[in-house]
Amino acid sequence: MPDPATALSTPVGPVEAAIRQRLAADLTPTSLVVVNESASHAGHRGDDGSGESHFRVEIEAPSFAKLSRVARQRLVNRSLADLLDGHIHALAIRARAPGEAA
Incomplete structure (x- = not known):
């Protein structure tokens, strides 16, 4: 699993940049980590060759308070x-409200 700190130092492509911008604007997160995991899926079904087809999002936002896991994922989707x-x-989502265990 890529280290989020390392992922931030690698070049960000247009899809990853769009993910960050939209989630920041729509959900006002207190914490947001977007990891491009596409390299781990190269050559697999769903790999379009762009290097931006598989992502993991870890997001903490006040808007998730009192929502179910499914409702949180729906907001992200x-x-x-x-x-x-x-x-x-492919998009893996880990969504939590502030104060919840990581």
């Missing part, structure tokens, strides 16, 4: 809907 429709093949 709604924010990224068109990217999920055409650019992102």
